[in-house]
Amino acid sequence: xxxxxxxxxxxxxxxxxxxxxxxxxxxxxxxxxxxxxxxxxxxxxxxxxxxxxxxxxxxxxxxxxxxxxxxxxxxxxxxxxxxxxxxxxxxxxxxxxxxxxxxxxxxxxxxxxxxxxxxxxxxxxxxxxxxxxxxxxxxxxxxxxxxxxxxxxxxxxxxxxxxxxxxxxxxxxxxxxxxxxxxxxxxxxxxxxxxxxxxxxxxxxxxxxxxxxxxxxxxxxxxxxxxxxx
Amino acid sequence: xxxxxxxxxxxxxxxxxxxxxxxxxxxxxxxxxxxxxxxxxxxxxxxxxxxxxxxxxxxxxxxxxxxxxxxxxxxxxxxxxxxxxxxxxxxxxxxxxxxxxxxxxxxxxxxxxxxxxxxxxxxxxxxxxxxxxxxxxxxxxxxxxxxxxxxxxxxxxxxxxxxxxxxxxxxxxxxxxxxxxxxxxxxxxxxxxxxxxxxxxxxxxxxxxxxxxxxxxxxxxxxxxxxxxxxxxxxxxxxxxxxxxxxxxxxxxxxxxxxxxxxxxxxxxxxxxxxxxxxxxxxxxxxxxxxxxxxxxxxxxxxxxxxxxxxxxxxxxxxxxxxxxxxxxxxxxxxxxxxxxxxxxxxxxxxxxxxxxxxxxxxxxxxxxxxxxxxxxxxxxxxxxxxxxxxxxxxxxxxxxxxxxxxxxxx
Ligand SMILES: Nc1ncnc2c1ncn2[C@@H]1O[C@H](COP(=O)(O)OP(=O)(O)OP(=O)(O)O)[C@@H](O)[C@H]1O
Ligand SMILES: [Mg+2]
Numbered sequence: 001x002x003x004x005x006x007x008x009x010x011x012x013x014x015x016x017x018x019x020x021x022x023x024x025x026x027x028x029x030x031x032x033x034x035x036x037x038x039x040x041x042x043x044x045x046x047x048x049x050x051x052x053x054x055x056x057x058x059x060x061x062x063x064x065x066x067x068x069x070x071x072x073x074x075x076x077x078x079x080x081x082x083x084x085x086x087x088x089x090x091x092x093x094x095x096x097x098x099x100x101x102x103x104x105x106x107x108x109x110x111x112x113x114x115x116x117x118x119x120x121x122x123x124x125x126x127x128x129x130x131x132x133x134x135x136x137x138x139x140x141x142x143x144x145x146x147x148x149x150x151x152x153x154x155x156x157x158x159x160x161x162x163x164x165x166x167x168x169x170x171x172x173x174x175x176x177x178x179x180x181x182x183x184x185x186x187x188x189x190x191x192x193x194x195x196x197x198x199x200x201x202x203x204x205x206x207x208x209x210x211x212x213x214x215x216x217x218x219x220x221x222x223x224x225x226x227x228x229x230x
Numbered sequence: 231x232x233x234x235x236x237x238x239x240x241x242x243x244x245x246x247x248x249x250x251x252x253x254x255x256x257x258x259x260x261x262x263x264x265x266x267x268x269x270x271x272x273x274x275x276x277x278x279x280x281x282x283x284x285x286x287x288x289x290x291x292x293x294x295x296x297x298x299x300x301x302x303x304x305x306x307x308x309x310x311x312x313x314x315x316x317x318x319x320x321x322x323x324x325x326x327x328x329x330x331x332x333x334x335x336x337x338x339x340x341x342x343x344x345x346x347x348x349x350x351x352x353x354x355x356x357x358x359x360x361x362x363x364x365x366x367x368x369x370x371x372x373x374x375x376x377x378x379x380x381x382x383x384x385x386x387x388x389x390x391x392x393x394x395x396x397x398x399x400x401x402x403x404x405x406x407x408x409x410x411x412x413x414x415x416x417x418x419x420x421x422x423x424x425x426x427x428x429x430x431x432x433x434x435x436x437x438x439x440x441x442x443x444x445x446x447x448x449x450x451x452x453x454x455x456x457x458x459x460x461x462x463x464x465x466x467x468x469x470x471x472x473x474x475x476x477x478x479x480x481x482x483x484x485x486x487x488x489x490x491x492x493x494x495x496x497x498x499x500x501x502x503x504x505x506x507x508x509x510x511x512x513x514x515x516x517x518x519x520x521x522x523x524x525x526x527x528x529x530x531x532x533x534x535x536x537x538x539x540x541x542x543x544x545x546x547x548x549x550x551x552x553x554x555x556x557x558x559x560x561x562x563x564x565x566x567x568x569x570x571x572x573x574x575x576x577x578x579x580x581x582x583x584x585x586x587x588x589x590x591x592x593x594x595x596x597x598x599x600x601x602x603x604x605x606x607x608x609x610x611x612x613x614x615x616x617x618x619x620x621x622x623x624x625x626x627x628x629x630x631x632x633x634x635x636x637x638x639x640x641x
Binding site for chain 1: 232233234237241243244536537539540541542543544545547548550638
């Protein structure tokens with residue numbers, strides 16, 4: 001079964017009289033255990049695409065199934081539940097909770113979104129912090145660590161609930177090249193180890209080298225699909 | 231839940247200055263309310279007990295129409311022996327009543343054989359009177375309390391007469407039938423001047439009044455009642471109204487009229503004004519709490535829009551986001567009231583130890599002893615906390631309804 005099945009979806013933003021067609025009749029199937037990137041120039045529709053896959057938004061037309069569920073049938077609360085249950089998110093500007101420590105940020109989804117027993121929770125958080133190499137920084141507050149470190153914490157946080165899909169909209173855009181490379185290879189490694197599918201968007205062609213499948217998007221249309229065997 | 235509380239708490243701490251300022255404003259409001267109601271309450275209670283314990287008693291019973299013609303102290307509107315008997319039966323059956331006494335009120339002339347002046351007198355049964363008005367004896371400036379054949383004169387008259395304790399004077403009064411009668415009495419004590427513009431108000435013995443007024447049978451002008459517990463005032467008032475209504479006069483209307491001290495003393499209006507001012511201050515407090523907490527929470531939601539977008543995207547349910555903000559507002563209210571209560575207790579303590587006195591009417595030094603009851607503290611704190619929750623509702627709902635993609639886009 002494909003994780004994401006999307007048939008002829010369009011997304012139109014209405015700004016007063018003006019209509020902006022952010023996605024135009026896109027069809028794509030994404031199956032398990034791949035890292036997938038959407039690359040394209042600014043304004044091409046990458047964020048729009050990821051918001052739809054992330055059940056944060058609904059398509060204007062077409063059908064979109066995420067993990068077998070037709071998301072256009074879900075209401076606000078059901079979408080929140082669905083995201084908590086099946087999806088992980090990594091944001092361009094990290095969006096960690098500034099009043100919590102590194103450890104508490106990673107723990108957050110396990111308390112507030114999906115609750116598991118304290119002992120298991122602790123093991124899980126520590127092993128993820130270890131996996132992203134942030135174990136020694138676990139008691140620091142967010143403003144005491146670097147951007148690359150923040151994104152590694154965010155990766156750990158996105159994985160705590162064992163999501164089938166992690167969506168990352170330009171996760172490396174705010175990072176220097178070296179940190180960006182480290183974050184990319186970390187995601188790639190984790191996707192292999194854990195079996196989570198990472199879907200992210202980027203402008204940066206160099207980063208694309210790290211992923212299995214790359215879609216090129218231009219003006220809301222998928223124009224190219226490239227598969228690599230790394 | 232723990233985590234929600236933890237996050238709410240840390241968010242307050244993140245904006246330390248702002249949070250403390252808001253709590254400070256809330257605390258100041260609580261302080262104003264508690265200090266005012268404690269101080270004004272102490273003054274009010276002092277005055278009420280002065281009035282009821284030294285003169286009026288808590289409740290008075292008269293024959294119908296007496297109070298409206300009180301200025302003339304009419305002797306034809308008295309309670310006669312027959313009604314006294316019926317009434318006693320009823321009074322004795324009400325357990326809330328501590329004691330009651332009878333008075334005959336009369337106007338008359340007193341003369342020291344050289345000069346004379348008019349005055350009003352209350353004829354009392356001393357042993358019973360002091361049970362109903364325990365502070366009456368304290369108004370004695372000189373001499374001793376009343377016995378038969380004696381008279382207590384207000385300071386005003388004895389000064390004018392240049393009389394002293396033990397002197398004889400004559401009291402002359404008009405009887406119910408219009409004839410005049412007089413009797414010599416010995417001055418046993420000098421009283422503080424009290425009611426009315428003239429302050430000429432003295433006391434004689436009940437039996438002497440009967441003989442001056444040539445009453446064959448006992449007739450009384452009023453019954454004064456003291457309750458075991460002042461707070462039963464309304465309850466006993468309504469019991470009396472109900473039971474005494476059964477006793478009718480010749481026109482088949484209720485024979486008696488019943489008044490609580492409130493209807494008999496002009497101070498009641500001042501007491502009511504004090505209560506109203508307390509109320510106003512409470513309303514102002516509610517306004518302060520509402521505005522300051524709402525303001526700070528609207529700001530918090532605005533500042534944290536992106537953060538809310540992120541946790542919402544991650545699947546945090548709206549109800550939990552709402553709770554986070556509700557707890558923040560709640561904490562502002564709770565801590566603000568705790569600080570305010572502590573500050574109030576300290577302030578009240580300071581007022582108590584610094585022996586502040588105020589003057590009111592004939593009382594030139596009323597010692598302010600503010601006192602705040604536990605229930606008052608709890609009520610005030612509860613109001614504040616409740617208002618804090620109301621204030622945070624709108625911002626909290628707004629936060630929980632944010633669309634994650636819109637919120638995340640905000641800079
Ligand atoms: N909420 C919105 N309202 C109106 N138009 C929008 C909205 N969001 C996106 N658009 C428009 O839709 C198009 C696609 O936007 P999108 O954000 O998906 O592009 P993007 O590929 O992510 O660009 P970037 O690389 O700059 O992030 C753009 O023309 C954009 O202006
Ligand atoms: Mg984008």
